[in-house]
Amino acid sequence: MATPHREEREFPLPILQGIVPIKRSSLPTEVLAGLTFACLAIPEVMGYTKIAGTPVVTGLYTILIPMALFALFGSSRHLVVGADSATAAITASALAGMAVSGSSEYLALASLLALMAAVLLIAARLIGLGFLADFLSRTVLVGFLTGVGIQVATGEVPGMLGIEASGHGTLAKLQGLIQHYDQTSWPTIAVSLSVLVVVIGCKSLSPKIPGPLIAILGIIFCSWTFQFSAAGVTVLGAVSGGLPALSIPDVDWNWALFKQLTPTALSIFVVILAQSAATSRAYAARYEDKFSENTDLVGLGLANLGAAFTGTFVVNGSPTKTEMVASAGGRNQIAQLTTVAIVLVVILFLTGPLAFLPNAALSAVVFLIGVKLIDLKGLAAIYRQARSEFWIAVATAGVVVLIGVEQGIIFAMVLSLIDHTRRGYHPKNAIIAQSPDGGWHISPVTTSNQFKPGLVIYRFSHSLYYANTQRLSDEVASIVNRADPKLRWFCIEASAIDDMDFTAGYSLRNIHGLLQSKNIRLVFLLVEPDVRKELDRYGVTDLVGPDAYFDTGSDLIKAFQHQSKSPA
Structure with missing residues (x-):
């Protein structure tokens, strides 16, 4: 293992995992990435308040405390936690009939949802649900991010053309774009093209x-100088400032309210868990970093506690914001902490200039980010190397685009589980045969190779469980029936078997009965200690005897040859 560079330093406590070790030479790049991200994220998070139905300044609050808490207590060096369209939409849908959008009561309920989501996330850490992230394969991650990219880029086209976006989802927005194309604003298109060109x-x-930083600053200056709003280019407008007040959500704390909000909180929890894990895993794979799902659960829980106690709405790991920082050169949470510091300054002193930022400029920048998320090279590589998995990636991307991000993630998890089950159901088992030089080699199960006359060594290449035990039974029967000469020993090479369930134990007992009826002894080679305990528990050892287990191939061969020389 390579020794750390002398400019890096380790941190002994289980915090700051997304920050340390720090490479001093990269600090300027991280700070610049944080500055760039701030210029992009500030208008974007204010836009999310329109989805959530909360005051504009609450979008800035989602960056201030929540982002800082995750940067300090999360493990991912890349995941950006903040306002997110999926969880904002879920919040708005749940609270629509409970309070007037934008009211103090409405905002208190939104903060309560953040508090409930935080409790669920921390509880998930305590019971160890972080492993759920392992059910997302690299294939579906490529499809997931590609789908998100298509959805994000498509969703920004109306804003780039000056058309009022209508409907939810990619298809609805495209339909609205076609229906209202006559509303296209040429000055708005000019702004969008200018940003794209820069x-x-x-x-x-x-x-x-x-x-992006140069484009945003330049377009704000031009908008202020030439009064873009007078030419029909929509701008953000006035943004109120001031620090958030630290307080618990001001709601009527009763069981009926919690019962009513619990399904929504659970939905938000699932989306946060799945989307954040998918994004963390994708970027950790891209940059060959490590992250802990369980540590991230704590960071996400604390971030949502921060959101709840500072009067804003649910925050989530965002693939779009994560790509913003990565595109700007950010490689750890120092970039996010820089953004937090900039937002603090903006909230206190600089909300005025934001009023001149054209909405089209933001749409153009986010459009480019969405395009970059579309991983055509990754899809092409999967297509060349694993055609069946390519269609899994495409299906995942399709669900994200046509139905939604959260549904796409759940679909991706299901596809990953199905793919795993398929591989376990149809393992590539083999016969171990002897080479002419005395070595060992692998042969297909369909061959009639015997290691020694009367001895077959059959390698089962997966854990044994209910879905593949029938394959085990069928292949054993097939090998026995075509054996020539007649078998005396049947050895199962079990080095790849790391687990067995009750059905597997039942099947092995039946296989022993089949072999015994043909005067064939069942033995095992290279059985792991835990698997041996399972064989003991399921009664297999009682049938085959404790001397039927061999730790090395040479021990097996010696025992077989000794038995062959013994009188019948």
């Missing part, structure tokens, strides 16, 4: 040039 041009010159 961002793409800067990137073509050098990836280190902060194109």
